Amino acid sequence: MNQAAPAPRENQGDPVVRIDARLKVTGQAGYPADIVTANVAYGALATSSIARGKVSGLHTKDARAVPGVLDIVTYDDMDKTDTPKFGNTGASSIGPLHDKTVFHDGQIIALVVAETFEAAEEAAMLIRADYEDERPAASFDSKGVKMEPAAGKNPMFKEDAKAGDFDAAWADATVKIDEKYSTPTQHHNPIELFSTTAIWQGDQLTIHEPSQNVTGWKVELARQLKLDPANVRIVSPYIGGAFGSKGPMTARTAIVAVAARRIGRPVRCVVNRMQAFGTQTYRAETRHRIRMGAGKDGRITAFGHEAWEVTSRPDPYVVGGTSATARMYNYGAVLTHVSLVHADRNTPGYMRSPPETPYVYALENAMDEMAVALGMDPVEFRRINEPEKEPIGGKPFSSRSLIKCYDQASEAFGWSKRDPKVGSMRDGDWLVGMGCATAIYPTAAAPCAARVRLTADGEVRVQCGSHEIGTGVRTIAGQMAAERLGIGMDKISVEMGDSALPPAPVSGGSISTASVCSAVMKACDAIRGKLFAAAAGRGAPLAGSGNAKLDLKDEEVVTETGKSAKLADVFKAMQVGAIEEYAEFAPKGSSPEALSKLYAGQSEFHGGENDEDSVKYAFGAEFVEVRINSYTREIRVPRIVGAFAAGRIMNTRTARSQLMGGMIWGIGQALHEATEIDQRHARYVNRDLQDYLVPVNADIKQVDVILVPEIDHQVNPAGVKGLGELGNVGTAAAVASAVYHATGKRIRDLPIRIDDLIG
Template identity: 35%
Template sequence: MASVPTVLGAPAERREGLEKVTGTARYAAEQPRPGRLFARPVPAAIARGRVTGVETAAALAVPGVRAVLTHENAPRLVEPDDATLAVLQDARVPHRGWFVALVVADTAEAARAGAAAVRVAYDAEDHDVTLTAAHPASYVPEEVGGGYPARAEHGEPEEVFGSSAVRVDVAYRVPPLHNHPMEPHASTAHWDGERLTVHTSSQGSTVVRATLAQLFGLPEERITVVAEHVGGGFGSKGTPRPDVVLAVMATRHTGRPVTVALPRRMLPAVVGHRAPTLHRIRLGAAPDGSLTSVLHEVTTHTSRVKEFVEQAAMPARVMYAAPHSRTLHRVVPLDVPSPSWMRAPGEAPGMYALESAMDELAGELGIDPVELRVLNEPDREPDSGKPFSSRHLVECLREGARRFGWSRRDPRPGSHREGPLLVGSGVAAATYPVQVSPSTAEARALPDGGFLVRVNATDIGTGARTVLAQVAADALGAPLDRVRIEVGSSDLPSAPLAGGSSGTASWGWSVHEACTRLTERLAVHAGPLPGDGISAHADTTGTADTDSPWARHAFGAHFAEVAVDTVTGEVRVRRLLGVYAAGHILNARTARSQFVGAMTMGLGMALTEGSTMDAAFGDFTEADLAAYHVPAHADVPEIEAHWIDEHDPHLNPMGSKGIGEIGIVGTPAAIGNAVHHATGSRLRELPLTPDRVLTALREGRTRGR
């Protein structure tokens, strides 16, 4: 067996690549069936109030329209855990864009025309959608996203900060952001007798099946949820969204297959967003640069539908040694759409603020920002006191500095001018927790010498199929091309969702265990294999989810070079470099793609992306990809992603940490810090658009900088 070299870490190509680039990969809305209908939701046109009547006659008169569902006639649901799924259950309108009706028709066009013909009468109430740090309705929640306590305090942070030799006391703002995956949310549902089959664009179909079973009072055994190909999610498809509930409602109501494919314009209100965060950061330090006190206080919003608290102060519990600290979250319920996960929830906005403030502290101290971070490297996780299973942040910073040419940098802000351009560079650290959940998997040896591995993983574009095949091949000691893998259906052995950068670790663990067991069985098996082969099953419940005595996180360092046009205020990134310490990298090709993709998303967060809450109307102004500015190719320079070999025995059998999110975490602060280095102006609100930068440059000149 040892004759086959390990394929873990090899840059294996995506197994479904050919299908995707040739357009033969089928997505959730691309599931034609005889008699299929199309359904289109009707969004509420008020920000708060009640539906007093829905006139459906005109819509039903549109040729091809089969039904109009409203809260008065829609199938009743068992009350969901996630209240955003309780669609068409009552007259309440908790925010603009909440669905108040569903038009089901023979064609998508007829459904659109029917939806336009529905007349909804409302009893509108005054609304409040404006987040402020001093909002009277703010409160400290029990816990924040990820299940962490909202507040943690050590020592006497206020007092010690007040008496620190060097102090930074700053406020940062991150706007609402939207995931906007390439594939909008879509679901197709149909019945085969008593059996419900749903194709949905989701990060985890096991969760979708459980949710549908609960909502519609069906046994899970009668439901199959398929998510074979998913065009991105970034958290917005982590758990079911209203599209899948509406599709099942409509198919139950009509008895026909139904597709609900949400138009891009509806996404901002109903599939979640990264909530805006208002940060106050206080950093106290001794003259030698050692931190004395760290206070990171965050105010964010949630909807009236449910409490979701972006855990943006969490990274301050992990990053730096400080004897005194406070991390605190407050939340304000507003008449806004419900926020949810977006790539690196908590870490992305939190580290933007913390790492920008660290840059400010470095400036105050006159210490190089790389050295300041090295200086404050903790021995143990600051909040928990646990030892790190592995932590190579310093190595990432050093390696990144070497590759970037950091030592050649003139630290003086505004010192590098190229004609009308101001050029600068910046650095920021990154961190992301190691998360892992129990999973099951099955491995089967076939008489033809091949292997079949089955696990309900979801490949949301990350290359999960490919890397799981590598994990299996490695554990089986088999060539990679002998391993076939099936993912993306709830009929497969159940597995957790692709989220929290935990997919590969969770699924891979059970795949590894199943394959290891199969290898053991094969070793004692005599004679030819039976016709259906020999199989082994694994369930990592009780192992993957045991509490670890170790603090387990991935770390990274981000470096950016920017050019700021003094005529227009336009910021263009010239160079972006990341170095990661994330355990064993299992596929060099798909890992690089994850890092580069997340860094691109971080570039967007820094410079171009933002959703504007319209105070007058209560919705997000940017409703399409012409208005919500994800980076275009012309915005993205050559991006370098590197990693250092990290051997950590306290993770999982593959020795891997999650890599899907850490790439976004340090990028915005690195770019923001580079803009400060370029211009001497410190902007504390994202995104760094030309209007803001130009205004800051003008104010800087006025102040004589």
Template identity: 45%
Template structure:
């Protein structure tokens, strides 16, 4: 490839973003646009007994007030966890039933945003309130699916009890993680404009094709009659992945008033009208022989879910892939409570389970009087512990070796509390990070011109990760062009199909489709020029011509630049559709993606298990008297196949580690238990790290080759570095204090009370 891959490339959209000229969904203002606002339920469970809209309707500027009785009809769609495109399977304003606090009960349309919000505040709703509970009762749980053999939700390998009985040491521990909310910088919004039976929706989305398919189905429209546009997304983290009720309410309101309507959801309402990270309970029982090799591995995850959906983010599947063990038992369970449906939040399967697994592994290392890194080493494996297939590549211990060197792990005191810095107790902790490599089908339109320009179009999304730049890099590398000569357009459902921006799949799957398109251009141009009577490739067998860095090369040393060859064609350009179809993708999975779904293969296929790996080490300082917690150093080393852009990849990995610090020490959605409500529904009281919290964060990016995952050898990294951070910090806290904390976030009060 030309040197646009595995190098540092500045984002092609950087200037637009810092100057404010990048267009986000809510920036679009159709002619005659009105404004929407939501009135949300003040109770968590019950029924609406009456709604008085008269004061709202009398408010100057208010155009219409919709309730369950007056909202224009549409067909509701299934929720994601029921096989549909919706963020939940329960749709507000279909009747009088209230199932969670903050549920929309009325929609106000007005001439200005201020008038709409005043009107929403004036809607008077009376309720008959029922009993509610927001926290799950972990003792009241059920197995996801049909139990044994239900997609591995319950899995047993070997003789678990015999493994425990044979052990020299065991740990039996329970860990918990709290509710969390995504809080992207860009607010949730939806703008809808009807023109007859044709609809355009502007909305920040992680899957424009999912939106288009679901909306078209709700209104019995052909998909060609629905445009969904999302050119840039200002952060999502899983919160903008499906069709939300506020989207459908806005579309219905626009239809009702006969004018475009834009809704910008308020920050407090963002906590209830979309998804969140459910709270979980992780039960681990690990046993090991005296040499540290695991003899039994037992993991039960109990996750909160709503009363009307089964939110399955199976962390047990990922955790059991980590370490060799002959006897394994895992269970994926759910417990219901009165909330909206949770969903994906960055590393949705991994964050909570690795907080438990890696903390339990650290505890086991202390019981065995063994270096925690060496415990991971003796249990490392090149074969998936339960699937029995080899890993396509696995650089876990290479990551540990690299980070140990940079961090100075050899200087770690072997005794608890043995390291100090004045009045500060010092602790070192380590943890494994991993993320599965998921595969989805993708297409991409690629056009190259003899002028030395190229055009790439696909229905992918840039959620802030640099996708515009990555797609331009791939095309530039294959076609032999500078990155700035490649024009990339994305974020519209009518473009060639691309996967949902979730599961860290876009660069690998969509990038491979762009790669294929470029190779097809090379093949087609070679076939044309080889049939000509003159030219460097005249008479050459076109099937033996290869494209390398923008140069067509024949079998006997003949060569011609692709741009020069294109100039020999009368059209002076060529356009193709690139495709990515991994052998593990079945027809059913491909069809799911093309129909707006999530047709993913992996991370385990019949041939290989595909994961990215990393290792993280944290230094923690805890004040002897005040119990303040500081993280002056956090190092991570990661291996994820080919690095497409070392600058944006480094940013992603560092950002994930900072996110991990937040999960360890700051983030929690506080709950008003008696009223079953989320309490700190704003970014003033929902704590995340600030500059003063972050000191030295060092990222090492290891070279790794993986020819199986996709033609580019790329694994997803957007969530990888979050996974081990909390456990590394928790393990460092134990090293400093001897106090094993099992609930996130870790707070000063936990150290005092323990």
């Protein structure tokens, strides 16, 4: 065992090495744009340089004259297709080539197809558009934005959470906090660029594109192209950075498919990093007002959380993180309200913990402020407000180990050595600050199908149309099969990332491990049932043993009393060479049509705050130390400790990796990451990795992850809580808390930069 492979504690699985680790580090894993495709032509996008108006003319003559240019797909060329739809599967309702209206900066105005990538790029740069441009509204403070209540505008956010009489409780509160917080625009910048490769064989279309939702895309693309979904296949075996960016399909996919059909050749379009800012989804900026009232005893009596989110003109994208913040502590009265602000921007979309990252940042910053106002230790303040039941619906938590997380993380961090007095800790010219915050993420699952085959010689193949987005789900699904079937990992293969496989839900909302493992477990258990029946049957190797007492271990059927039969012999007795089982899993509370919707590409989520019996969340506690130079005020993070409880941990290696990566991203959110918007023109300015800052190795020193044992039988058959989006929640608030402790400055608007501390 080493740091990367923590020793499993109770209810935690072995740190099995990723089954694709060697492929990835040796460059053998084929990402969608790497797939060798015969006779492929290359596509490049031309995009708008205004954010609002109309394209009145498009000049493509110079572009067409570039040697090697084969075709230019632009207005009118998509007429025989349907426009995209906004929703779980579609990024936006904007069909950029269906309509000459410009809704945002960087909107697609043409796709150039050429013999080479270079010719396509050159030609795309030569396309000139005439615009009838109008003054755009960039963000919250711009003239011309449209504001509306978010509740009910999007099926993902039905209503504003509330409980009790907030106004009365607020009026009566002894100690009050009333503060505003904000989080910036953030853009996905995965190392694997966005791409689409479209290949037609007759009327059969294959798309190679990094995707977190191959089944959903298959159905949606077929709709846009007016094809039978059976004739569309989406292939995405490896994904180099997803985090939501490859969840919803964008308008580009259909445009590339149309181009390939027009020229009768495969077309590959890799979008350059700058153009990804306007053609992909992103995390929009948010604003928050938090009112918190408490008694001198530290009990919160009133919690008000109002928030505002930016979205595009046509689409009501909403994250609505008040669902989680309203259920975090034992508040008394609660009032929440979320507003959408429509601006001339591309439609935002999912980015790792879409609701919790911004909303919990605001809540946890307020918690820290309240602890200061009360003169109370921030950990103690949270302990006092630990709820028995969630305050909105009065439901119990399926499990809640937050205080255990605080205890284990604060012990490892050495919180007791912190002098609570602001500005009191120092190391030479460096001010030292320590802070903490809570992480929370809803535990959900969705219907999922899987097929598992076991052969007489002990080879296992697991097939599931889920997606290896780097989380390790392929390994974990294999581990589940290995465990249930008593086979070593070296004999397990797992196929994922193909819409031709049994359908799985979108790989979002941290549902994959729970959903996929539950389906794989069900298929394995069906195989076990058949094997045990055969093994215990009349004249069989373990005749008379009785099913209940049998198990599979090391390629043998074993009994409690120590008898065993080789797998091969059981197969012989059955006179078969392989057993294959197809299983469908649907979480408790699923609708009768939940499974048929799965095949139609729709994921029905269950869990979080939506179940009848209980609310389901994973929790964590994060502690951060910052050092701030007393002269120049640059902020360093020498160490961060996080303790997390997320039910059964399938694999301590991949779990730690997810949580560590999350905390690192959280440090980036606290100190680095922000898209700059030119407010006059509603255009993104820092569209490259030179100016869009994320932490580099030098910024990240010691990161410690503690996996707190937790058992939860309610969440799903596998007992698993998703943790892929847990680690980066709360981190930024912990950093803000530490910055306050070091400097006495409370920074409420992210990212926290030298600018904020130098004055």
